[in-house]
Every structure is written in C-alpha cells, then in structure tokens.
Amino acid sequence: MTVNNFDYYNPTKILFGKDLYGRLPEEIKSHTQQTKVLVCYGGGSIKLNGVYDRLMASLKDFEIHEFSGIEANPEYTTLMKAVEIIRLHQIDFVLAVGGGSVIDGVKFIVAAAKYDGDPWEVLQRKPGCVFEEAIGFGAILTLPATGSEMNSGAVISRSETKEKRTMGGPMCFPKFSVLDPKVVASLPQKQIANGITDAFMHTLEQYLTYPTWNLLQERIAEGILQTLIETAPEVMKNPSDEKWAANLMWCATMALNGTLRAGVAYDWSTHMIAHELTALHGIDHARTLAIIGPNLFRIKLSNKREKLNQYGQRVWGLQDDCAEEAINKTIQFFHDLSIPTRLQDYVNNYEGTAEEIVKRFEQRGWENMGERQDLRLEEVEQIVKNSY
C-alpha cells in the first residue's frame, strides 16, 4: 500500500435547494459580458415539470436562444447543430437544463464551439480526450444520477459507428449548477432507480479496487453507499418527499466530483464494458452498470477481495470473509430497485455481444484495464458472457 500524489480541483459553484432560480441572472452575469444565453435541453420534460417556465421567467432580461432534442447518450451530429447556433449568434454562455446526457452534451458543445476543425478527431485520439478551451456554461440539474453537474467529464456517442467516447478538461466544469431536489418528484420510477444505481456504481468503481492509505476517501465512499442504501427505498416510495430526494441528489453529485478519486486506485472497467452494451443494445447506462459490475467483481475477486470484505463489513454489516456475500447484496440492492441484472432481461439478441465488445476493444488498443492494469480481453469476454 502506498500514499499516492493527487490533484484535486473543482471550481463548480453549487446552489442546492429550493427556489433558487431568482439567483440565475446574477450568476450568469458574473461569467459573461453579454446577455445572450443558449438554453439546451432534451426531449421536453422540462416543459411538463414546470422547470422551463420558471427558468424563462427568471431569465426575462436575457436574449434566449434555445436548442432542444439532446438525446440520452448525446449524439455528435445533434450536438454539432448547437455549435452552429453558437457560432451564428456569437453566444458565449450556455445553460444546460437536464440530466447527465444534456450536461455531457453541453460540455462537448462549449468545447467544440472553440475548436477549429472537426472535434470528433479529438475524441478519436484516446479515451478521456482533453479540450483546451471552452465557453462558459451553467447547469440546471433535473435528474440526479451521473454527477456531470459537478465534474468536467462527458461521454459522447456517434450512432453511425456505434461508438461512445469520453472527453473532459479543466475548462469543462460548469461555472455553477443548480440542484433542486423538487425535480425528483416529477421523474418516472425507472429514472429514479437508474439514478440511484448510477451513483452507487460510480462509488464502487472508485472504491472496490485495492486498499491504499487514503483512509478518509474510503470512509466517504462508504458514507455515500450507506446513505444511498438508506435513501433508496424511501425515495422510490415517495419521490416528492424532499428530504430523501435531497439525499439522493447530493450523493449522486459527491460520488463523481473528484472527492472519492483523490489518491485512490480506481477501476472504471465496468464503465468501459457497460458503455458498449448501451452502444450495441440501447440499454440505459445505469442498467448496463448493474449488469456488468457484479460479474466483473466476481471475475476479479482475488484482486478485490480485501476491499470487498471491507465493503461487506462496513456498508452491509456482514462478518469477516464476506466478499461474495457483498456482491450478492449489491445484486439484491439493484433488484430491489426493479433493475434486472442479466442481459437477457433486456434483449433477445445478446449472442455474440461479448465477442463484438472484445473486437472493439482490440481495434482501439484497449487492454490491461482496471486498477491493476491486468483485466485481459479474455476476462472481458467472460464477464460479458456471464452477464447474459
């Protein structure tokens, strides 16, 4: 075990709670000289849950441009249309109103707007490509899940090639994010369950690795997991109870804002495999994590045994050598959220998925993933097959 160096930097200002839209004009004005704002959103749920109307009322002194239709798994060709609007109207502030897909999409939009040439080239270079420049943006979160509202990373899809690529950079942090727990009340049960699962798996990817000497980061990860376990049944039962909605929302943000990652060993290979299930079969991101995660933990049990035991003991109250029981508890947690954990529960045409994913990883030169850089492609294939 070692003490690892780390950087921690997160300049996003969080406005958490109720009735905060009145502060938007001041927040926006502190980041732009203009009064033009491009408001980006998704399929229009913000027009049903009151967010759109409250937002427009608060921004009545601004020249508002709108871009709607950012899809789940935001699509390169869609996003490039927003880039054109920014260039045409010389806009220099964007507001992302939505969940992780809209916020991720806007991170790409604000970076691509400053990039000469085809921004897809940047994404093709390697996972986690960094853009050097971006125009400023803020976020109004409508779905607690991905943590995108307080980090600088994004995942962008290109459907013609069935690819998902990650990007980021210090310029891609939201300047501010408004987190209002009230939005949870208007979400379908399925999306709340997805959000809980997403936050839970984000935490596990940064925790179920090998022990380092970052004892506080481990305690915080355990605190997020414990809070999610306590919150999950309550927020599912009564999503309009703001106290549980608030806990889900803050856990999801804290799970991926850099706090947990500081100095620890992290994995992320569940995400890398799971992204392909979304790309190939269109399964919700959170659900692909629930499908792959437990199978990956089992295949890499000897790598992760110490932390799985600690997880079982501290988070689930199990005894001694409880690694496998802890994995079963995790699966049961997903099932209690009505999240199936087998690929056959989602699609019929799952045969060949494992081989296809391995082929893609090979093409991109992705190998030796995971916290010990020892997850081989044969193991990836086995994990996916075990998930059928």
Add this chain to the structure above:
Amino acid sequence: MTVNNFDYYNPTKILFGKDLYGRLPEEIKSHTQQTKVLVCYGGGSIKLNGVYDRLMASLKDFEIHEFSGIEANPEYTTLMKAVEIIRLHQIDFVLAVGGGSVIDGVKFIVAAAKYDGDPWEVLQRKPGCVFEEAIGFGAILTLPATGSEMNSGAVISRSETKEKRTMGGPMCFPKFSVLDPKVVASLPQKQIANGITDAFMHTLEQYLTYPTWNLLQERIAEGILQTLIETAPEVMKNPSDEKWAANLMWCATMALNGTLRAGVAYDWSTHMIAHELTALHGIDHARTLAIIGPNLFRIKLSNKREKLNQYGQRVWGLQDDCAEEAINKTIQFFHDLSIPTRLQDYVNNYEGTAEEIVKRFEQRGWENMGERQDLRLEEVEQIVKNSY
C-alpha cells in the same frame, strides 16, 4: 428536521503529495502576468526543515520578495508591513508558506492590499467580515491543522486591544495549495497534537448540533473523526511515516473546506469562546478548543443529545444513550494526545476569565450564539468557569 438550502463553492486547487515544488512556476504563472512573488512565512522553521531551500530553488526564475515573522495568531500591525511591501513593489502574487497562522495572515494581506483606508475598520464591523477584492495567493502548507489552505476564512488578532476577529470572502481562497505530508516529520509533538485536536474540533463544531436531513454530511463528519482517531496514535508515534501524516493532513483540510457545512446546523460557539482564551492568556488555539468544547457540550447537552448519541454510537462504538460517555471519550482522546483540558493546567491567573469574556461579548453585542441561537451569556460564563 428540515432540508436546508446551501451554496458550496471551493475553487482552491490542491496539489497533494511528494516532490511537487517543480510545479509551482507553472501554477503561479497561471495566476499572474508578473514574475514577482512575495513569499510570506513565520518564525523561520521553514529554513530548518528544508522547505525554504526547496522552494527558492523551484522559484529561481522569479523576482522574490520576502516577508517573515508572521506570528501565531497573526497580528494586524505585523501584517500591515507586508501590505506596504506589496504596494511599494507593485507585487500581485503572494505565496504563504506555513501553517494556519501564516495562511490566515496572508488572506488579510492580499485583501488589505486592495482596500483603501484602514482595513481594521472592516474587521470591526461584525464577525466574519467580507473583503470584496484581493490579489491572488497560493499556499505551501507546513502544519496540518486549521484547514486554512482550502477555505476563504481567517482570524486576525490585535494585541493592543486583545481582540481576535474573523474575516473572509470568495476572493480569499488560495488559488492553489501544496500539501506535502513530509512536513509532519519535522514538527514538534506538541504541534502535531494541536493539529489533530484542531481538525477534530472543527468537525465537531459542524456535527454536534441537531440532526438535519443532510445524512451524507453526517457520514463524512463521522468518517473524518474515525480517521483521526485511527491516525492520531500512529502519527504521534512516528511522524515520519508518510501514510499516517497524509491522513492527518487530508482530514484537517477536509474538516474545514465547506464539505461538512453544506446545509447542516453548525455551532462555532466553542471557537468564539476559545478565541478569547488565546487572546487573554496566549494559549494555543487548538488547546483552547479542547478546554472549552467538552464543557460547552455538557452545558448544552439537551440541545445536542441526539447527535451526541449518534457520535457515541457511530464513532466510538458505544451503545444507546451514550451522550455523556461520548463527551468523556472526547476528553480522553485529547488527554491521550497530552493535551490538558483545564485552564488551570495552562495558567495560574484564570480567576475572572469568565467575567471578562462575558464583558467582551456584551460589548460586541454577541449573544444567543450556537446552532439554535440560544447560548446565553450566563451559560458562556458557566462554561468558562467549569473549564477552570
């Protein structure tokens, strides 16, 4: 219990770990057009522990001005001399090299340098005065304790009037802070014990109040306390063991960087009373917290019972109704660090201290302090008398 709105904003970049001084030139250059830097430090321990030499080697391309002699409980008249140097040489970046006193002092220096008129006037207005402007500064932390390296607050003293005043503002965050656990090895045992006590009491002030629905913030507070309890005996025994030094350092930073405070009820009346013990008797800040804290918890037991029970159960592994036992555990924790918890252990002339503190609070109009705004001056007097 309610869900409270909160803002969270902390733009300080943390560089944590070993051998990071080589990155200083780049970090400084990203915040100033000049190559002038005012390096501020304390009594000169940085010349004995190697920090000064390593720092100067890394800054060889800069025009360095120096200001030494910032004392524990940094003094207004001392700090104003640094302000004069900044104005004389038109310096626009400062490096604070030291512990909480030096970093606090530099926060005042960088704000006062931009303030026309007598900055003491600002501090006189009310506790926690906000300066609107400041020049940029970074910090090299040499003593884990106060958390000043990752927040925007400071405490400034004026010995002629035996006063301590708090200040802050969003412009007073360090642009970056370098946290190298190696520095712990060169500290006297007494300073390590003070640092642990300071971080522990910062956490308790934001935790031992009344329950809110901020469940994750409570878990993180408990995680810091547990990590400090685990770390304390080890780092005292072997301060050159970097893994324990690193845990102490990160706990102290996280205890006061805004994470714990988000939405919870906080107290801070132990600090308000304890500051007066330092002002009147010159006792180290951390030690005054250990003197006052437990006595305040006892006087306000009925206010704090639910959280004291939770603290006893989750942090100390006690059973059921354990509020008083949890306070005793806290006192024992300080004693194990060789921190006495009675005023008579430090000074002989303690008679009259309680009345003097009450008089000062009256003069400033400070009353009804604490998380429920119900700590009366009679109770303050009793707390101080119980601490004799």
